[in-house]
Amino acid sequence: MTTATLPVLTKKDFQTDQEIRWCPGCGDYAILAAVQAVFPDLGIKRENFVVVSGIGCSSRFPYYMNTFGFHTIHGRAPAVATGIKAIRPDLEVWVATGDGDALSIGGNHTIHMLRRNVGLKVLLFNNRIYGLTKGQYSPTSEIGKKAKSTPYGSLDRPFNPISLAIGAEATFVARSVDVFQSHLKDTLKHAAAHKGSAFVEILQNCNIFNDGAWTGITEKDARSEHVIQLEHGKPLVFGKNRDKGIRRKSDGDIEVIQLGNGITESDLVIHDAHHPRPSYAFLLSHMEHREGFPTPIGVLRAWDDLPRYEDVINQQIRDVQAKRGTGDLAKLLRGGDTWRVEAR
Amino acid sequence: MKAGYSYCEATEAFQISYEIPPAQLEPGLYRNMSGNQALALGFVTASQKSGLKLFQGSYPITPASDILHELSQYKDFGVITFQAEDEIAAITSSIGAAYAGALAITTTSGPGMALKTEALGLAVAVEIPLVICDIQRGGPSTGLPTKTEQADLLQALFGRNSEAPIPIIAPATPSDCFWAAVEASRIAVKYMVPVIILSDGYLANGAEPWRIPDLDSIPDFKVKFATDPVDFKPYRRNPDTLARPWAVPGTPGLEHRIGGLEKQDVTGNINYEPLNHENMVRIRAAKVEAIVQDIPDIVPAGDPDGDLLIVAWGSTHGAITAAVKAQRELGHRIGHAHLRNLNPLPANLGEVLKRYKTVLVPELNMGQLLWVLRAKYLVNAIGLNKIQGRPFKQSELEQKIAELVS
Secondary structure (H helix, E strand, C coil): CCCCCCCCCCHHHHECCCCCCCCCCCCHHHHHHHHHHHHHHHCCCHHHEEEEECCCCHHHHHHHECCEEEECCCCCHHHHHHHHHHHCCCCEEEEEEEHHHHHHHCHHHHHHHHHHCCCEEEEEEECCCECCCCCECCCCCCCCCCECCECCCCCCCCCCHHHHHHHCCCCEEEEEECCCHHHHHHHHHHHHHCCCCEEEEEECCCCCCCCCCCHHHHCHHHHHHHEEEECCCCECEECCCCCEEEEECCCCCEEEEECECCECHHHCCECCCCCCCCHHHHHHHCHHHCCCCCEEEEEEEECCCCCCHHHHHHHHHHHHHHHHCCCCHHHHHCCCCEEEECCC | CHHHHHHHHHHCCCCCCCCCCCCCCCCEEEEEEEHHHHHHHHHHHHHHHHCCCEEEEECCCCCCHHHHHHHHCCHHHCCEEEECCCHHHHHHHHHHHHHCCCEEEEEECHHHHHHCHHHHHHHHHHCCCEEEEEEECECCCCCECCCCCCCCHHHHHHCCCCCCCCCEECCCCCCHHHHHHHHHHHHHHHHCCEEEEEEEHHHHHCEEEEECCCHHHCCCCCCCCCCCCCCCCCECCCCCCCCCCCCCCCCCCCCCEEECCCECCECCCECCCHHHHHHHHHHHHHHHHHHHHHCCCCCCEECCCEEEEEEEEHHHHHHHHHHHHHHHCCCCCEEEEEECEEECCCCCHHHHHCCEEEEEEEECCCCHHHHHHHHHHCCCCEEEECCCCCCCCHHHHHHHHHHHHC
């Protein structure tokens, strides 16, 4: 909530004096920079921010943010954050997590947080590897990934974090990239504006243990050809010359088509981030796995018509109190059948 | 019931009848209460006495589920109950609630306790108040969910990685569960420490008359959160309790980070230096030891010295009390020290143990308090161990007592 006396905050207000332990060249620096650029303009007092993390390079994040911060245990940040929100629905709680923290050990808490629509902003730094423990494969690593624990190649089919979040019926799902600074800041602002759970996957490069995981997307020419930037209300167009698009097929599926020869932008799918049903967003989330399709970035889904979990918890309490009053402890202790023992 | 009585009386169906005089109870207003119900009422009371909102994060598990059921009814008292997705979310959500300034509790049984161990370590490392109820049942593993046992003591004392001491309170009767909940809450917020309550299935489902206390007779323990930003340090300690300040998010000027990594005292900055780590381990241990100042000396029931001292804890209280009474009537000098505080132990326990020829530790486990007493006090204590999912019978205890005093 803003007040008339809100001091003007700057990036410096959100920086700490702690020595940053990320490797030089780590994508996390870029994410930190984006968050520190966005927080001052959200109209929220600095003391009302809480950054909660699990374990991983991602989860060192709170130490570098000059807000309240809680570095918890592997995978459990969403559960801790749910407890914080239940007691203090007014606080602005962000969760920093990674592909291992959120999707491996923390998978269960991730899906339940999303299902409940707890008002948290979740930043999942996906570098397709376990960086802090020095190079094991992760639930988002590709099949065949040769890593410390899979010298003959991983056999696991990876999760798509976006698809999983949509499957858990997250009300806000977005993706950005560490090196797309301006797009990342924009995406963070959209997440901040969302009332319920906001799930943001950030493609991040671990230059030490998995360098180049995303060059297919981040290389100069790759961005225009292999990425589609989603914008609500705009047609799904991509390509260096904006000459390719996504069109609906009669069976409900989508296809990539070349514009021209009578095919124009009006034939394309118009991105609807606010669709109440998640299936459209799920269809989009699968594009990157399909031959010839681009990887979607931006806001896939932003449907804010579901109350936040912390609000319904506290509303239920208020409703009961409205009906039954605010509880008389002496009466409660005397509840049930009582009898009196007299002095002899 | 009256119809049955009148029928039998009229038809003279019974040759022998028994008249039971009223029990000798202190005057007052009474109600029947089970152990689990007593815990629930105790926590609501603690919430009011501390001025804190009560938050329970729990997962259904026999025989603890009733505590969640009971507390979920008290929304008029502002109690938030959260049935989490699993045992770990149950405790971690409670940790989050405590971090945000609630009186936070989590309730479970042995298997759930096992799942919570990593999070318990986190609570120890970040030094926040939390109350964890382990309603013990037969184990190991799934074990005997509906049968009683008291075999989680060593788990409560040591079941974390590394050195992570946690205070332990063990109620002795169903109504004692009420007082255990209040005391555990008080200790948790005073020392900024997680506290374990060890109850069991027998106490949880057993019931007894409870003399309803006058609420005014229960002391307040209103909590004051940190507010002064001038030279605020998240781990600067109270010299008497070694507790760090409770600085909740949303407080201007107190922005700081806490976490499970080892930290420097006072500043809370991450620190791996060798001497710092040893210092912090010793401080966390000293903080738990400091609780002894709030624990009354143990005064054995029965004889203050003599042939035999029975040292026990938890639900064995009733059977032991009856057995000791019967054996003392035969002229034996027997004391019964029933420990409510298992960590730290009462300051005078070592001295008390020396006053008797023999020390007997009857337990519904393989000898866990026995292990602790022998190690800590170098006393040649003997165990009486029953692990059948059933409480002791008075006769079993009397048989062992008789054997030891002859």
